[in-house]
Amino acid sequence: MAKDNMPKTDFRDAILWHLTYTLGKDPDHAQIFDWRMALSYAVRDRIVDRWMAATRETYRADAKRVYYLSMEFLIGRLLEDNIVNMRLADEARSAIESFGLNYRSVLLDEPDAALGNGGLGRLAACFMESLATLGCPAYGYGIRYEHGLFRQSFADGRQHEAPEDWLQQPYAWEFERPEAAFTLGFGGRVVSRDGKAVWEPENFVKSEAFDTPVVGWKGRWANTLRLWSGRAVNPFDLERFNAGDFAAAAENEALARTISRVLYPEDSTEKGKRLRLTQEYFFSAASIRDILRRFLSDHADLRLLPQKVAIQMNDTHPAIAGPELVRLLHDEHGLPFEEALHITQGCVNYTNHTLLPEALESWGEDLFASLLPRHLQLIDRIDDAHAKANPSRKVAARGEGRVKMGELSFIMANRVNGVAALHTGLMKTTVFKELHRLHPERIVNETNGVTPRRWVHSCNPRLSTLITDTIGEGWVGDLEQLTKLEPHIDNPDWLSRFTEVKALNKADLCDWITRDHGLMLNPQAIFDVQIKRIHEYKRQHLNILEAIAHWQEIKDNPGAGWTPRVKIFGGKAAPGYFFAKDIIRLINDVSVVVNADAQTNELLQVVYLPNYNVTMAERLIPAADLSEQVSTAGKEASGTGNMKFALNGALTIGTLDGANVEIRERVGADNFFLFGMTVDEAEARRNVEAHATKAIAADPRLARAVDAIRSGVFSPSEPDRYAGIVANLTGADYFLVASDFSDYWRAQREVDRAYADAQGWARMAALNVARSGWFSSDRTIRGYMADIWNAKSLIGQE
Ligand SMILES: CCc1ccc([C@H](C)CC(=O)N[C@@H]2O[C@H](CO)[C@@H](O)[C@H](O)[C@H]2O)cc1
Numbered sequence: 001m002a003k004d005n006m007p008k009t010d011f012r013d014a015i016l017w018h019l020t021y022t023l024g025k026d027p028d029h030a031q032i033f034d035w036r037m038a039l040s041y042a043v044r045d046r047i048v049d050r051w052m053a054a055t056r057e058t059y060r061a062d063a064k065r066v067y068y069l070s071m072e073f074l075i076g077r078l079l080e081d082n083i084v085n086m087r088l089a090d091e092a093r094s095a096i097e098s099f100g101l102n103y104r105s106v107l108l109d110e111p112d113a114a115l116g117n118g119g120l121g122r123l124a125a126c127f128m129e130s131l132a133t134l135g136c137p138a139y140g141y142g143i144r145y146e147h148g149l150f151r152q153s154f155a156d157g158r159q160h161e162a163p164e165d166w167l168q169q170p171y172a173w174e175f176e177r178p179e180a181a182f183t184l185g186f187g188g189r190v191v192s193r194d195g196k197a198v199w200e201p202e203n204f205v206k207s208e209a210f211d212t213p214v215v216g217w218k219g220r221w222a223n224t225l226r227l228w229s230g231r232a233v234n235p236f237d238l239e240r241f242n243a244g245d246f247a248a249a250a251e252n253e254a255l256a257r258t259i260s261r262v263l264y265p266e267d268s269t270e271k272g273k274r275l276r277l278t279q280e281y282f283f284s285a286a287s288i289r290d291i292l293r294r295f296l297s298d299h300a301d302l303r304l305l306p307q308k309v310a311i312q313m314n315d316t317h318p319a320i321a322g323p324e325l326v327r328l329l330h331d332e333h334g335l336p337f338e339e340a341l342h343i344t345q346g347c348v349n350y351t352n353h354t355l356l357p358e359a360l361e362s363w364g365e366d367l368f369a370s371l372l373p374r375h376l377q378l379i380d381r382i383d384d385a386h387a388k389a390n391p392s393r394k395v396a397a398r399g400e401g402r403v404k405m406g407e408l409s410f411i412m413a414n415r416v417n418g419v420a421a422l423h424t425g426l427m428k429t430t431v432f433k434e435l436h437r438l439h440p441e442r443i444v445n446e447t448n449g450v451t452p453r454r455w456v457h458s459c460n461p462r463l464s465t466l467i468t469d470t471i472g473e474g475w476v477g478d479l480e481q482l483t484k485l486e487p488h489i490d491n492p493d494w495l496s497r498f499t500e501v502k503a504l505n506k507a508d509l510c511d512w513i514t515r516d517h518g519l520m521l522n523p524q525a526i527f528d529v530q531i532k533r534i535h536e537y538k539r540q541h542l543n544i545l546e547a548i549a550h551w552q553e554i555k556d557n558p559g560a561g562w563t564p565r566v567k568i569f570g571g572k573a574a575p576g577y578f579f580a581k582d583i584i585r586l587i588n589d590v591s592v593v594v595n596a597d598a599q600t601n602e603l604l605q606v607v608y609l610p611n612y613n614v615t616m617a618e619r620l621i622p623a624a625d626l627s628e629q630v631s632t633a634g635k636e637a638s639g640t641g642n643m644k645f646a647l648n649g650a651l652t653i654g655t656l657d658g659a660n661v662e663i664r665e666r667v668g669a670d671n672f673f674l675f676g677m678t679v680d681e682a683e684a685r686r687n688v689e690a691h692a693t694k695a696i697a698a699d700p701r702l703a704r705a706v707d708a709i710r711s712g713v714f715s716p717s718e719p720d721r722y723a724g725i726v727a728n729l730t731g732a733d734y735f736l737v738a739s740d741f742s743d744y745w746r747a748q749r750e751v752d753r754a755y756a757d758a759q760g761w762a763r764m765a766a767l768n769v770a771r772s773g774w775f776s777s778d779r780t781i782r783g784y785m786a787d788i789w790n791a792k793s794l795i796g797q798e
Pocket residue numbers: 117118119120121123266267268269270271315353354359360361419448636637638639640658
């Protein structure tokens with residue numbers, strides 16, 4: 001008997017029931033953790049009903065399923081999201097408050113599931129929520145890392161990394177599925193037995209499944225996120241134990257768990273580590289086996305696979321899934337190689353998320369052969385088949401002693417997509433130029449999006465209420481309805497309510513930053529926010545250079561009617577990325593000097609918040625006035641933070657890069673602070689001899705700011721601490737920080753002037769909200785369903 005038609009009172013009772021019987025806690029002695037878990041289980045119960053109904057309906061309809069393979073799912077917290085999607089917000093709040101607890105602190109007691117680095121991982125999480133909201137049958141497949149992205153702290157301004165341990169406590173949202181385990185082989189050799197190639201792996205590891213339901217808006221559908229965990233085939237060696245070799249007795253288990261122990265913290269540099277390739281094969285192989293097992297549970301003819309299965313490879317990290325499916329179809333199911341390849345190419349699709357050469361994965365063929373000898377053979381046959389079909393041009397996955405995962409993914413895929421119009425165009429003219437020439441119909445564009453449930457409705461309840469009061473609640477499930485706000489923007493009362501929303505959000509943020517970071521912020525100031533991974537191409541160092549020049553000019557002329565500004569930074573650097581770590585330290589050193597400067601700190605403050613993650617983004621974005629999207633043109637594939645800021649009424653200062661281009665097109669050039677070179681101008685500038693020194697020579701303001709860094713103004717105890725950054729800025733400066741500085745300064749002063757006109761600013765901000773509905777991940781997923789997966793919704797439009 002389904003639980004959800006139980007009398008209303010039961011939600012409160014359900015919480016108490018779980019506190020007592022699931023957690024075994026007496027309400028009088030329960031900790032906030034206990035209440036949070038009890039609340040989670042009460043919500044989960046109601047989700048499970050929808051989940052099972054959706055799974056049953058998918059089998060009944062024999063529907064096509066989408067399989068989203070990703071090494072990363074940057075989920076964040078799930079309790080609030082699930083409560084909102086199950087429409088339980090009011091009941092949950094009143095129940096929790098009736099127990100004398102603070103509702104927000106119960107929600108915030110949940111640790112972030114930080115199973116991702118940045119954009120790619122968060123996109124996967126938004127996509128899973130939109131797939132469920134649209135009622136598209138889908139599974140997400142990934143790795144259940146014991147340790148997600150490291151915890152960041154600062155000591156003396158430097159980044160320190162500590163293991164993240166979200167699984168130190170039980171995780172309410174997962175169900176262990178021991179029955180869905182597979183034994184996977186690694187290494188070994190390939191032998192020929194009666195004319196057939198047979199792989200004899202050396203090591204074996206078991207993949208155990210943990211399922212998390214992903215419920216959509218209004219709980220109309222729920223899909224599954226299946227995360228694999230490494231387990232030993234023989235976890236305990238009693239013999240060795242009895243021989244007193246205790247550590248060795250548990251060795252297998254430790255080795256197997258290493259595979260799913262920790263997320264690699266790199267987000268743009270492939271390290272070529274054996275464990276990384278082992279992780280990629282582990283989850284891809286377990287997922288492909290699971291997909292085949294499910295298909296064969298109610299289909300006999302493998303040629304039907306492309307009609308029932310669409311696989312999306314989230315970047316090249318799951319690329320081995322293609323050859324693995326060919327291997328199973330050919331080696332285990334006995335299909336001719338050509339047919340196995342044809343079927344696979346009918347199922348597999350590939351999304352590219354970066355053009356940075358150092359981020360494109362390629363593996364040494366020796367390492368590849370030692371781990372996956374049979375796959376290397378199959379990749380050669382795949383290359384041969386491709387060469388035979390396209391004699392004109394030799395483009396292969398294997399070459400120059402390496403296995404290139406970008407080329408392999410492209411050759412295996414039915415459709416290849418970029419994540420923003422500019423990026424997709426650049427894929428065709430740069431990294432995939434030859435392959436695009438051979439397969440001109442294969443590359444399509446699917447501009448990224450973000451889920452409006454988490455990134456507006458949940459994280460910005462004040463704005464959400466104002467919008468719903470104005471145009472009804474339909475926008476949450478159909479975000480382009482936001483355009484219906486436009487006629488209200490010229491109504492001064494409405495606009496003042498809109499302005500009030502931002503002001504109250506900023507006040508909340510000030511309270512939190514004061515409480516948790518002991519810093520008093522000026523709430524009247526422009527809250528200028530740059531939150532994202534630290535990377536040279538994202539140019540956090542351009543932002544801090546402008547802050548230094550701004551500080552110097554205020555000191556020259558404090559009475560010049562400056563618009564107060566608070567610069568807020570957040571973001572982690574990959575542990576081995578020392579230049580990025582230097583940028584972090586510089587920002588912290590500048591904030592110490594600038595914030596202590598009584599002459600200027602009413603007008604300019606710099607704050608670097610440690611341990612930026614999904615939950616912190618949900619705190620910062622609703623309170624932001626200005627969104628920093630300042631990457632060198634041609635380098636940021638899309639960006640998704642830019643969309644979240646626009647949807648929450650922040651104005652963008654940015655370059656014509658990634659999805660900034662489409663945001664500016666939709667919100668209007670008047671409501672966007674554009675600066676900097678275009679992709680072509682940047683390309684041309686890079687070829688100008690000594691372009692950086694020329695730019696510095698041409699801009700005394702820039703020169704003075706660089707001098708301040710060089711002379712140790714921000715590191716008096718170690719004047720040449722930033723010699724590396726200065727050398728780069730005055731030398732190679734590949735990301736054109738010096739050459740884009742003057743125009744960036746010009747745009748920032750334009751921001752100052754615009755902000756001084758509160759009405760005008762509010763109007764521009766409200767137009768950003770009204771015109772950014774297209775950046776919903778629901779629209780993006782509808783694009784994938786139509787252009788790539790040919791998948792249908794089983795619940796239809798509401
Ligand atoms: C092998 C190491 C590694 C790990 C992750 C990655 C990701 C592709 C990096 C990433 O997160 N890319 C970001 O993807 C977002 C979602 O499409 C885009 O919005 C960002 O522009 C892009 O940088 C590259 C290389």
